[in-house]
Amino acid sequence: MSTNPFNPFANVDFSKFDMTKFDMTKMLGDVKIPGFDMDAIMAAQRKNIEALTAANQTAVQGMQAVAQRQAEILSQAMNEVSSIAQQLSGSGNPQEMTAKQTELARKAFEQALANARELAELVSKSNTEAFAIINKRVTESLQELKGLVGK
Numbered sequence: 173m174s175t176n177p178f179n180p181f182a183n184v185d186f187s188k189f190d191m192t193k194f195d196m197t198k199m200l201g202d203v204k205i206p207g208f209d210m211d212a213i214m215a216a217q218r219k220n221i222e223a224l225t226a227a228n229q230t231a232v233q234g235m236q237a238v239a240q241r242q243a244e245i246l247s248q249a250m251n252e253v254s255s256i257a258q259q260l261s262g263s264g265n266p267q268e269m270t271a272k273q274t275e276l277a278r279k280a281f282e283q284a285l286a287n288a289r290e291l292a293e294l295v296s297k298s299n300t301e302a303f304a305i306i307n308k309r310v311t312e313s314l315q316e317l318k319g320l321v322g323k
């Protein structure tokens with residue numbers, strides 16, 4: 173372990189601490205400040221952490237859905253490329269080939285736009301759900317704070 177004279181915490185070996193046994197309520201439970209409800213503060217913080225956990229789970233599930241859909245789009249695109257290659261490999265006159273290529277390019281562009289729109293909607297839905305969880309908790313927290321101040 174290196175020593176750092178500018179940061180005393182750099183000299184602490186945190187691997188020796190068992191954070192699973194660390195309990196903030198025990199540490200602060202004996203603190204008595206008049207007009208300060210430690211149990212209510214701890215309950216509020218617990219709810220905050222639960223809300224953040226739920227929002228993170230929602231965000232992760234959204235990212236997984238986007239990644240899964242991207243994989244499906246890629247697989248579909250690879251199948252379409254194979255099909256297009258077979259269609260274009262047939263002999264034909266140049267005018268027919270140009271018409272086929274133009275039509276295939278138009279379809280590919282429309283499909284790419286539809287896929288991008290779908291992915292954007294998935295991301296937006298996930299973000300909206302995660303934000304709603306946080307927003308609900310902030311509103312609850314403000315109501316709890318108002319109740320504490322009113323005491």
